[in-house]
Amino acid sequence: MTGSTAVHRALDCVDEERAAVEKRDAAFEAFARRVREVPAKSPAAARSQQAVAATPTMATTVQTGRSTATGDRCVTVREAFAETVRPHSIADCETDESLTETIAAELSEDIAVALASETGWTPPLKRAVLETVETRRTEVDVVQQTLRNERETLEDALDEIDEILAWLQSMADESLLQRDFETLRENHDRLAAYRDRLETLTADRQAQFTRSTNRYGPGGTRYRTLVESVYSDCSVRYPLLSSATRLYGICGDCQRTVRAHLTRRV
Structure with a gap:
């Protein structure tokens, strides 16, 4: 009779859940590590860089290069999220969920919009992402x-x-x-x-x-x-x-x- 009750079977459920939670924590840790490696640039620094341009043509080039670089970094962060946290977040989802929707669910709508717009990977945005990840890990x-x-x-x-x-x-x-x-x-x-x-x-x-x-x-x-x-x-x-x-x-x-x-x- 021993080993046949619902409590015995419940142990397996708890162990499975613990394994899933451990993987989720490891995914957030990996994501945070990759986010820290992506350099961020403040708008003020970008404006200073633009101010030293000798001609309007050079100024346009600097501004375009800044937008492209910081936009690419947003893409890098989104890709890091997709490769680390997202698989564990949507594991139990019965319907398809876009990457932006998953980021909004895990990090916040504001962060999801900022990363999707690709307008700039700034220190405040980077800090917001890392602080939210720390909250999730807590x-x-x-x-x-x-x-x-x-x-x-x-x-x-x-x-x-x-x-x-x-x-x-x-x-x-x-x-x-x-x-x-x-x-x-x-x-x-x-x-x-x-x-x-x-x-x-x-x-x-x-x-x-x-x-x-x-x-x-x-x-x-x-x-x-x-x-x-x-x-x-x-x-x-x-x-x-x-x-x-x-x-x-x-x-x-x-x-x-x-x-x-x-x-x-x-």
């Missing part, structure tokens, strides 16, 4: 920690569940008719204790759902929201609660059966 760090907490919760719950399942299996291997009154009474008490532990497990899980994923104080995403996202493709929406509730019912049925045998022995 969010990823919170998700990673939450997933670690979720796995620990599942492992602790499995210690309880596997113990109860193993005892129920051993109990099923022997007929109740072969047990004396004292043994039956001990079985009844043990089942009552298991039900109490499962009630506590369920209550603790419900309380966990109301907490925030923000470890620095109020705010953040509800723990329930993240759990629902992790198990969205599973057959059971709340695997831990489902397994605990089902096992609680099984223990109750067994307890009633044992009680019936006890009353016939009195």
